[in-house]
Amino acid sequence: MKWISQDIDMFLKEKQYVDTAVLPLLPVSFGDDIKQSVAMTEFISLLSVQLERQFRGRLIMLPGYAYLKPASEESLISGLGQWESELKAQGFKHIFLLTSDSMWKTFEDRVEGGLIWLPSLPLENMDENYRNSILDDQVKQLLNLFVQKWQNGE
Amino acid sequence: MSKNRVTRRQFLNYTLTGVGGFMAAGMLMPMVRFAVDPVLQAAGESDFIPTKQKVAEITEKPTRVDYTYEQQDAWYTSEVTGTAWVYKDDKGEIVALSPVCKHLGCVVDWNTDKSNPDHFYCPCHGGLYTKDGTNVPGTPPVASLDVFPYKEKDGFLYLGKAEPRKEA
Numbered sequence: 001m002k003w004i005s006q007d008i009d010m011f012l013k014e015k016q017y018v019d020t021a022v023l024p025l026l027p028v029s030f031g032d033d034i035k036q037s038v039a040m041t042e043f044i045s046l047l048s049v050q051l052e053r054q055f056r057g058r059l060i061m062l063p064g065y066a067y068l069k070p071a072s073e074e075s076l077i078s079g080l081g082q083w084e085s086e087l088k089a090q091g092f093k094h095i096f097l098l099t100s101d102s103m104w105k106t107f108e109d110r111v112e113g114g115l116i117w118l119p120s121l122p123l124e125n126m127d128e129n130y131r132n133s134i135l136d137d138q139v140k141q142l143l144n145l146f147v148q149k150w151q152n153g154e
Numbered sequence: 155m156s157k158n159r160v161t162r163r164q165f166l167n168y169t170l171t172g173v174g175g176f177m178a179a180g181m182l183m184p185m186v187r188f189a190v191d192p193v194l195q196a197a198g199e200s201d202f203i204p205t206k207q208k209v210a211e212i213t214e215k216p217t218r219v220d221y222t223y224e225q226q227d228a229w230y231t232s233e234v235t236g237t238a239w240v241y242k243d244d245k246g247e248i249v250a251l252s253p254v255c256k257h258l259g260c261v262v263d264w265n266t267d268k269s270n271p272d273h274f275y276c277p278c279h280g281g282l283y284t285k286d287g288t289n290v291p292g293t294p295p296v297a298s299l300d301v302f303p304y305k306e307k308d309g310f311l312y313l314g315k316a317e318p319r320k321e322a
Binding site: 010014017053054055056057058128132143146147150 | 233235255257258259260261276277278279294
């Protein structure tokens with residue numbers, strides 16, 4: 001389910017079936033790495049759309065945690081911690097963090113949710129069909145990850 | 155002077171009728187055109203979306219068929235990819251099923267659950283459907299999978315808009 005009113009109506013009705021929250025982590029920077037941060041954000045946004053389509057009945061795709069790249073790592077982690085504790089308090093059994101930013105990978109043990117790190121792909125130079133098939137492939141690999149997590153959790 | 159001289163009165167009558175006729179036609183033609191326009195429109199052609207699947211290559215095993223179409227949200231047009239599960243049933247007729255689970259809208263997959271082979275399986279909440287799309291009782295879905303109307307054209311499969319299956 002997406003973070004739109006139509007889907008949230010469904011969420012409120014079928015709450016007992018929705019036990020997974022996915023939070024895309026989207027870096028924003030205006031420094032030298034502006035291009036890179038845009039590519040990461042773009043890739044993760046596109047990926048999250050596809051992922052949501054596959055699993056719309058069980059997960060809620062949150063509207064991304066956008067953060068400034070130059071901000072201190074401590075404040076980012078504590079900011080994310082607030083998200084996680086709120087989501088947990090709301091009864092989500094599985095929390096997934098979706099990102100291309102390798103910074104998070106180094107703090108994997110300090111976040112509670114399952115961190116999924118995917119290197120971003122240079123989607124800008126691809127034509128649409130090729131791009132879609134690559135994204136499809138990536139999502140297919142993610143599917144297994146999700147299904148496994150769900151099966152272990154039951 | 156000839157006998158059939160046109161009088162001034164006749165001349166004016168003819169001209170007035172002629173000019174008046176043109177004016178009336180000028181007003182009426184757009185109205186008539188407007189009224190019959192829906193009839194002249196090419197009907198129904200765009201409702202069926204072409205796929206890359208050749209009809210002759212459809213087997214008895216459900217296969218994934220992707221198709222793309224343009225979706226218009228107000229002024230914004232985007233290309234959307236859709237999927238269908240297509241196979242031939244016992245009678246050799248083509249069946250095209252929508253992959254959207256009738257429970258909460260996840261995407262179902264064919265034959266992925268090891269304990270239930272030859273079923274459509276929804277990974278979200280374990281919904282099961284038999285090959286013809288009927289939901290298995292005891293699993294979350296409460297209706298069978300939607301069915302695409304289909305057409306064959308130049309050997310390729312064309313899909314319409316998925317509809318709920320009529321209960322037999």
